[in-house]
Amino acid sequence: MTIRTSPSRTTTPVTPSPAAPDALVVRRGALLPGRVRPAAPLRREGPAKLTGEAKYADDLVFPGAWYGATIRSADAHARFDGFDLDPALDWSRIAVVTAADIPGENVVSLISDDQPVLVPVGGEIQHHAEPLVLLAAADRETLRSARHAVTIRTTPLEPVFDPLASEHVFAHYEIASGDLDAGFAEADFILEGEYRVGHQEQLYIENNAMIAVPREDGGVAVHGSLQCPYYIHKALKRSLRLTAEQARVVQAETGGGFGGKEEYPSIIALHAALLARRTGKPVRMIYDRHEDLAATTKRHPAIVTHRTGVKADGTLVAQDIDVVMDGGAYCTLTPVVLSRGAIHAGGPYRCPNVRIRARATRTNTPPNGAFRGFGAPQVEFAAEVQLGRLAETLGMSPLEIRRRNLYRIGDGTPTGQILRESVAAEDVLERAAEAAEFEGVRSRTAKARARRAGSGHVPGSPLRTSRDRSASGIGVALAWHGAGFTGSGEVKLASVASVELGGDGRVRILTGSTEMGQGTKTIFPQLVAAELGLAADEVDMAAQDTALVPDSGPTVASRTAMVVGGLLIQAARRLRATVEERNAGAAFADVRARDAATHGPTRIDQQFEPYPHVHFDDDTYRGDAYPAFGWAACVATVDVDLDSGEVTVRDVVAADDIGTVIHPVLAEGQVEGGTLQAIGYATIEEIKLRHGRYLNDRLATYIIPTALDAPRIHAILVEAPFSGAPHGAKGVGELPMDVGAPAVVAAIHDAVGAWIHELPASPERILAALGTTRPVDGAPASAEVAAAIAEPIEAGTDPRPGAATDPQPMRGPRDPGEPT
Amino acid sequence: MSTWRFAVNGEPVEVDVPGMRRLLDVLREDLALTGTKEGCGEGECGACTVLVDGAPVDSCLVPVCQVDGARIATVEGLAAPSPEGAVLDPLQQAFLEAGGAQCGICTPGMLMAARAYLDGGGGPDETAIRTAIAGNLCRCTGYTKIVDAIAIAAGGRG
Numbered sequence: 007m008t009i010r011t012s013p014s015r016t017t018t019p020v021t022p023s024p025a026a027p028d029a030l031v032v033r034r035g036a037l038l039p040g041r042v043r044p045a046a047p048l049r050r051e052g053p054a055k056l057t058g059e060a061k062y063a064d065d066l067v068f069p070g071a072w073y074g075a076t077i078r079s080a081d082a083h084a085r086f087d088g089f090d091l092d093p094a095l096d097w098s099r100i101a102v103v104t105a106a107d108i109p110g111e112n113v114v115s116l117i118s119d120d121q122p123v124l125v126p127v128g129g130e131i132q133h134h135a136e137p138l139v140l141l142a143a144a145d146r147e148t149l150r151s152a153r154h155a156v157t158i159r160t161t162p163l164e165p166v167f168d169p170l171a172s173e174h175v176f177a178h179y180e181i182a183s184g185d186l187d188a189g190f191a192e193a194d195f196i197l198e199g200e201y202r203v204g205h206q207e208q209l210y211i212e213n214n215a216m217i218a219v220p221r222e223d224g225g226v227a228v229h230g231s232l233q234c235p236y237y238i239h240k241a242l243k244r245s246l247r248l249t250a251e252q253a254r255v256v257q258a259e260t261g262g263g264f265g266g267k268e269e270y271p272s273i274i275a276l277h278a279a280l281l282a283r284r285t286g287k288p289v290r291m292i293y294d295r296h297e298d299l300a301a302t303t304k305r306h307p308a309i310v311t312h313r314t315g316v317k318a319d320g321t322l323v324a325q326d327i328d329v330v331m332d333g334g335a336y337c338t339l340t341p342v343v344l345s346r347g348a349i350h351a352g353g354p355y356r357c358p359n360v361r362i363r364a365r366a367t368r369t370n371t372p373p374n375g376a377f378r379g380f381g382a383p384q385v386e387f388a389a390e391v392q393l394g395r396l397a398e399t400l401g402m403s404p405l406e407i408r409r410r411n412l413y414r415i416g417d418g419t420p421t422g423q424i425l426r427e428s429v430a431a432e433d434v435l436e437r438a439a440e441a442a443e444f445e446g447v448r449s450r451t452a453k454a455r456a457r458r459a460g461s462g463h464v465p466g467s468p469l470r471t472s473r474d475r476s477a478s479g480i481g482v483a484l485a486w487h488g489a490g491f492t493g494s495g496e497v498k499l500a501s502v503a504s505v506e507l508g509g510d511g512r513v514r515i516l517t518g519s520t521e522m523g524q525g526t527k528t529i530f531p532q533l534v535a536a537e538l539g540l541a542a543d544e545v546d547m548a549a550q551d552t553a554l555v556p557d558s559g560p561t562v563a564s565r566t567a568m569v570v571g572g573l574l575i576q577a578a579r580r581l582r583a584t585v586e587e588r589n590a591g592a593a594f595a596d597v598r599a600r601d602a603a604t605h606g607p608t609r610i611d612q613q614f615e616p617y618p619h620v621h622f623d624d625d626t627y628r629g630d631a632y633p634a635f636g637w638a639a640c641v642a643t644v645d646v647d648l649d650s651g652e653v654t655v656r657d658v659v660a661a662d663d664i665g666t667v668i669h670p671v672l673a674e675g676q677v678e679g680g681t682l683q684a685i686g687y688a689t690i691e692e693i694k695l696r697h698g699r700y701l702n703d704r705l706a707t708y709i710i711p712t713a714l715d716a717p718r719i720h721a722i723l724v725e726a727p728f729s730g731a732p733h734g735a736k737g738v739g740e741l742p743m744d745v746g747a748p749a750v751v752a753a754i755h756d757a758v759g760a761w762i763h764e765l766p767a768s769p770e771r772i773l774a775a776l777g778t779t780r781p782v783d784g785a786p787a788s789a790e791v792a793a794a795i796a797e798p799i800e801a802g803t804d805p806r807p808g809a810a811t812d813p814q815p816m817r818g819p820r821d822p823g824e825p826t
Numbered sequence: 827m828s829t830w831r832f833a834v835n836g837e838p839v840e841v842d843v844p845g846m847r848r849l850l851d852v853l854r855e856d857l858a859l860t861g862t863k864e865g866c867g868e869g870e871c872g873a874c875t876v877l878v879d880g881a882p883v884d885s886c887l888v889p890v891c892q893v894d895g896a897r898i899a900t901v902e903g904l905a906a907p908s909p910e911g912a913v914l915d916p917l918q919q920a921f922l923e924a925g926g927a928q929c930g931i932c933t934p935g936m937l938m939a940a941r942a943y944l945d946g947g948g949g950p951d952e953t954a955i956r957t958a959i960a961g962n963l964c965r966c967t968g969y970t971k972i973v974d975a976i977a978i979a980a981g982g983r984g
Binding site: 048049051052053054055056057058059060061062064065067208209210211212213259260261262263264294295522523524525671672674675678679680681682683704705706710712713714716718719721 | 854858859860861862863864865866867868870871873900901902904905912914918921922923924925927928929930931932933934937952955956957959960961962963964965966967968969970971972973
């Protein structure tokens with residue numbers, strides 16, 4: 007191949023032209039009145055991303071690099087008996103690596119040591135995409151031939167696919183408060199429900215990618231797409247027997263993560279490093295979309311059952327909740343996902359008598375792991391639909407039942423945490439409802455439902471409407487999301503972040519927190535500059551390279567702005583005080599160059615210290631599960647096609663309390679993006695499995711919302727600052743993911759009168775649910791009418807005409823003699 | 827092997843590669859223009875969108891033999907060179923200001939689709955903009971700020 011001419015390329019670094027003052031779209035109400043802030047800076051790495059200069063892993067060139075590939079199991083559960091290499095192929099040009107070539111422990115280091123880097127011959131295969139053998143070759147053509155020349159020999163074993171039937175429990179928790187029996191005894195009504203959610207793929211648009219480069223000291227440097235450089239660092243040290251210096255992890259520009267690049271990159275880095283060690287060459291492990299979808303982690307499927315006791319006035323008096331999550335074949339982060347799920351399972355509501363039992367079990371499917379929301383979206387979907395059904399049962403507005411029960415300052419949670427500050431459940435609910443004109447729209451949709459009701463059958467259709475071919479509805483949901491790590495997680499992490507005044511007078515931030523689109527590289531300099539009296543562009547960011555930066559903890563759990571941002575502010579304050587003290591109190595900005603010339607570099611390392619008054623007991627599961635919570639409300643408006651069951655989400659208002667807003671444009675971007683992921687979860691995103699294998703493991707079959715599927719999303723930022731963080735920020739990444747799906751499902755109910763208990767609310771499920779609303783023998787059909795006219799409730803009966811709308815029967819007060 | 831001649835961002839190029847080699851690989855690997863990204867390799871995500879004679883195409887689906895004699899535009903050609911460094915195209919500037927790029931991996935393809943829309947006389951109408959970028963998936967933004975940015979570039983601000 008020869009290249010004779012290459013287009014001349016602009017190599018001058020691109021500098022953005024000065025921002026016009028009106029460039030930042032700060033919506034009215036986004037900021038608290040009376041607070042003046044400097045204009046937020048533009049995205050720091052924005053120009054590089056917009057011009058194509060930014061280098062993602064697959065853009066990096068390492069001369070002489072080989073290409074790596076992973077040979078995976080095709081069985082869900084089997085013994086790995088061995089493999090054969092086709093003798094017709096010249097294997098001298100191909101590197102073959104097995105578990106026997108791993109110099110250290112054959113374990114992907116994380117919570118539990120159950121997942122091997124490669125299944126050894128004679129070992130047990132636990133899922134169909136399990137890595138068995140690694141190959142590398144100097145060119146793709148040879149590699150492709152080699153892949154087809156490996157035959158895997160296995161003995162099948164009986165697989166387990168049902169998480170309810172699995173006896174292998176990864177983790178279980180029980181959270182209890184009050185007296186459950188007494189709570190149900192005082193209830194006027196008891197409602198039961200079962201809710202199911204399936205896998206969801208993170209679907210970052212950049213696939214997983216890692217390049218390993220051998221080092222002269224016998225170690226390895228890996229460059230890749232990743233969220234947590236020190237997770238990979240630890241994994242490399244352990245499995246390759248390397249010192250901290252021999253293992254180096256460098257983040258390339260990362261094209262989205264959403265949790266999907268939290269733990270899986272460790273495996274890819276180990277594979278690439280093993281091949282690099284074998285070949286002595288740099289090795290590129292760049293997944294294509296099919297491999298990324300087929301093999302990497304997904305959101306945990308869950309089955310959540312609720313039994314709720316409520317007074318006639320809507321007051322919650324008892325919640326008995328059971329959560330089962332499907333962990334997949336290995337533990338990964340499952341215990342922590344389940345823990346967050348258990349703590350959030352009741353929703354953001356005060357209830358004196360609660361029991362939450364949660365367990366996660368093993369199935370022979372690819373391991374599930376981190377995905378934005380981390381256990382909370384599953385359980386909050388269930389909690390919100392349950393509450394919506396309670397409101398319908400009581401003939402109460404969905405807004406009103408939330409108003410009556412939502413957490414306020416001074417309330418206690420199921421773990422016994424007293425919410426002392428920064429509680430904005432009511433604020434976000436009212437702001438979202440007002441902006442969406444919730445009650446006004448709802449009364450119009452109710453009238454439309456009443457008009458459609460009883461209008462007769464459509465020939466050949468399960469539906470009994472004939473006037474309108476489409477129905478509109480509006481739905482609301484409310485959620486909470488614990489900010490930062492669960493329980494004592496932050497204390498155990500003991501993260502470090504640093505600020506340095508270099509010998510050249512430049513200020514530099516050193517942190518392992520990664521940028522994956524959320525804005526880390528923009529807000530960190532913004533926060534530090536504000537403390538030092540500098541402009542944001544006078545503060546540099548060191549590369550996310552373990553040879554340069556400290557372990558600031560993983561970039562997960564919406565903790566970066568709140569926790570690491572807080573550490574940087576504290577470090578900057580100490581740096582400023584140190585410099586100003588030795589320069590007779592002169593302002594840092596004025597003396598930093600002189601100070602650097604006189605004293606040389608000054609570096610402040612700031613380590614996490616527990617937030618005051620925050621205590622959690624991991625053994626009893628009592629105490630302050632999170633230092634603070636973020637609060638989110640979502641109002642969705644949908645159109646449901648009554649012939650096809652297809653849902654169009656038309657409009658969404660999302661109000662999110664994230665504490666002090668650091669950067670309105672970036673924060674809105676998080677709310678909007680998280681909301682659309684939640685809408686995808688609610689309507690179209692679904693993994694189908696057969697024999698433990700994902701059937702739709704291509705982008706042509708796993709679909710996510712396009713610009714035409716997406717509603718216009720109106721983000722409202724609400725600020726209830728958290729006093730424990732120096733800047734008052736609580737984090738924003740995950741919060742919007744918790745609340746979108748139940749809002750959409752409530753809107754579908756408002757439109758057609760049927761509750762969808764399983765996500766996604768696909769046309770098939772909607773038509774099936776509508777089928778149950780068919781009138782019997784000309785009886786006036788319907789839950790629709792019930793909701794429209796809100797019949798009075800008789801104690802002890804199911805007040806809904808056509809109660810078959812809902813497959814989950816409601817029961818009256820419990821007989822005192824009845825066992826619970 | 828044959829010789830294929832075309833223009834990339836106004837510069838003439840000749841490459842000797844198999845005719846069925848993907849245009850995406852020719853751009854990224856043979857011409858070192860890595861601004862164009864691969865997201866799925868099957869024409870679903872639009873990350874590899876480039877303009878061929880002004881029309882947006884998925885370069886992962888186009889064999890290089892099909893662009894012989896054509897004009898190709900990639901993201902690298904959007905910013906204008908100047909003595910002080912490249913100056914962002916108004917569309918890039920609007921993305922930067924409105925928050926239209928987050929992780930940035932869909933951004934080059936998104937910009938090219940939007941550029942074609944604007945070059946074809948597209949205005950600030952929301953539905954028209956959404957239709958123009960319906961072949962380009964973004965997982966970060968929820969599209970709201972991308973649509974805003976394109977509307978700004980179309981002269982729809984204020």
